[in-house]
Amino acid sequence: MSQTIPLSDFTQTQLTELQAGLDREYELIKGNRVALNLSRGKPAADQVALSDSMEDAIAGDYFDSTGTDVRNYGEIRGIADARALGEELMGVPAANIIAGGNSSLFLMHLVTATALTHGLWGDERRWSNSKPVKILAPVPGYDRHFALTQSLGIEMIPVSMGSDGPDMEQARALASADPAIKGIWCVPKYSNPTGCIYSDQVVDEMAVLPDVAAADDFVVLWDNAYAVHDFNFPGRNLKSIFDAAQAAGTADHVVQFASTSKITFAGGGVAFVASSERVLKALEERLSFMMIGPDKVNQLRHARFLGGRLEQHMQAHAALLKPKFDIVEDTLSKQLGDLDVAQWTQPGGGYFVSLDVKPGLAKAIVSMAKEVGLTLTPAGATYPYGQDPDDSNIRIAPTFASLEELQTAMQILTLCVKLASVREQIKTLP
């Protein structure tokens, strides 16, 4: 099926023949009644099994290295050992970290909701003093960031993503012109879904963005979800925004997040939030109305299991993940490479591949795939309000499927891309 010329150079006869072949293939697959899913950024069963022995980490000793009994109440910022693990994971001093429960999304909700109603700085500044409240959303981006933001009644303004991070010129122009713009969402390493890593320059420019912004309560929301999730080691370096913000004097306006959800157990991990003492204090106060402390037993389990062997553990994940991303790349490149009907990313880590098809075709392709049993992330999900203006972006999440399932799924996906593209091309013929 490999092609040697771009689809746009095909003659009418070639196009018709190709379409007929693809149609037959599509009907065949339809008959097979498969049920495949590439929509979920979930680790596979063999990945979570890498942490099965974490359950032995307590072994009757419920006291952390400082002598705290993790079975009882208290320690709302998390135990010292967990904050030390946070330091290893985030590259931020433990003193600037709160180790929380199982969800970094909860901590993001905490930060944005606190910024809205109570303020992050112990003073009178509240996002809710502004009507409306807006946040910059690099696109394509993470659908749960968008859903959280929308659920709090905050408007999203899209900013274009490039291969080295958001378009900072665009971000600066928007933030400096409108005091209602209060922050920006970032997934700085192996960004969801493009897989790009922010360049040093982007990190530096992001660290000064709060100063450039018209709002005096602008916050960079730095969701470093894939901080150590490389496919090759030593892992790729992301410049420290903590250091850059210290240097720029904007430490009160950068809040970082991370978690072990895709390191140990998805949903059974430990989440972290890092910022200046001033911001942590405001968060601690809000937390104190919601809980007496985090699950410290699970924190101790994690600190003992991962401490000092984080990279080794991530190498084991990489060994399972890399073959899957190779299948994605190989299939895309073999099936679509020469046709010039799509572009896609080749991330060195993380959980996603971002596929851009010809404008106007993403929804159709996702729905064609669905019809033959392949579930993809809904087209548009990577954009605020689910609206991809070009209808061209499709997020591929290859981690949860088995290698075999993934092979079949990618065959189906590329078939649908080709078929939709050929149909479109035929429409343009005179």
Place this chain on the structure above:
Amino acid sequence: MSQTIPLSDFTQTQLTELQAGLDREYELIKGNRVALNLSRGKPAADQVALSDSMEDAIAGDYFDSTGTDVRNYGEIRGIADARALGEELMGVPAANIIAGGNSSLFLMHLVTATALTHGLWGDERRWSNSKPVKILAPVPGYDRHFALTQSLGIEMIPVSMGSDGPDMEQARALASADPAIKGIWCVPKYSNPTGCIYSDQVVDEMAVLPDVAAADDFVVLWDNAYAVHDFNFPGRNLKSIFDAAQAAGTADHVVQFASTSKITFAGGGVAFVASSERVLKALEERLSFMMIGPDKVNQLRHARFLGGRLEQHMQAHAALLKPKFDIVEDTLSKQLGDLDVAQWTQPGGGYFVSLDVKPGLAKAIVSMAKEVGLTLTPAGATYPYGQDPDDSNIRIAPTFASLEELQTAMQILTLCVKLASVREQIKTLP
């Protein structure tokens, strides 16, 4: 030191002599430089140790009884096994329960914050449509309920507590007269701090309160924190408000909470919220913006460890707790019994004893105790805004101290009560 006549019948000479003796005793204790604490409703180390073997409950099998892999994402309402444990604990069908993370306080915050900003019923009703928003707070009550309420900008209206629950006549009069009153806090069994159990009649009247209320979005917040925390078994029965609300047609307006914090590990347990499907749906939607799911590994651990042996486990707690409550009762009754300077409760379970001293003396007594090294819950903490209008209530939390510490602490506390009462009595002399 035991007295046979009330203090008010003492002659001037007797009072002066008693005061001199108490003063000497007080100075002696001061010299001893003790550091004791009866302020915290925390289980003691021997109690949390009762659950040490919970760590063995997984034993390599991470699948719940329905085949769900608890190591991966999902199940935002909690796993079936945990909801079944919730049914055992709360006496509410598992289908009406969400099993969450480690904090029931978080679930209470979720319910009140959702009622304020997004509504609990999938319609247009929002507490925030009313300015101000008010909640009934039976007093004395739980300080964290009050802090949470205040932090959300909700006003609290006190309602008197009796020995069988809140004064329902008062509650009805207030709720029916003011549509800004949106709910009532309840700790229905071994209430914090009085230790009372709501009578069947109070439960029935509470279940119809949402109908009586002027507000159409009134919610009974039923924090059943000590549902199974009896000292004697079979445990005392609390009438089911779930059944009563079903019968009264108010199921959408009763939300119940419970947790295993004082069953297994304080801060490392599983929390539950129970209500009608309509309310659970609204909560689930809000939760979905904050997390992908709860820590299901910990839920499975709890379900396996406690399932079917909850009462047996609570009997082991009782064996450790009852001697402590006996010391409190014995010391209060021996030291203060005949003087008629205080009343106190004799709970059959829970974590607290409520001590009422003569009006105007609570703060002085807490501060006298502090001066000789005994920390008590701040006087007033059991009232909204920390304001006890009579300055008479002191909460005793005897669980965390050792038996020996508790003996000394109760000697100090009763000494301070006597000394403050004698000083006050002397002032009244002509």
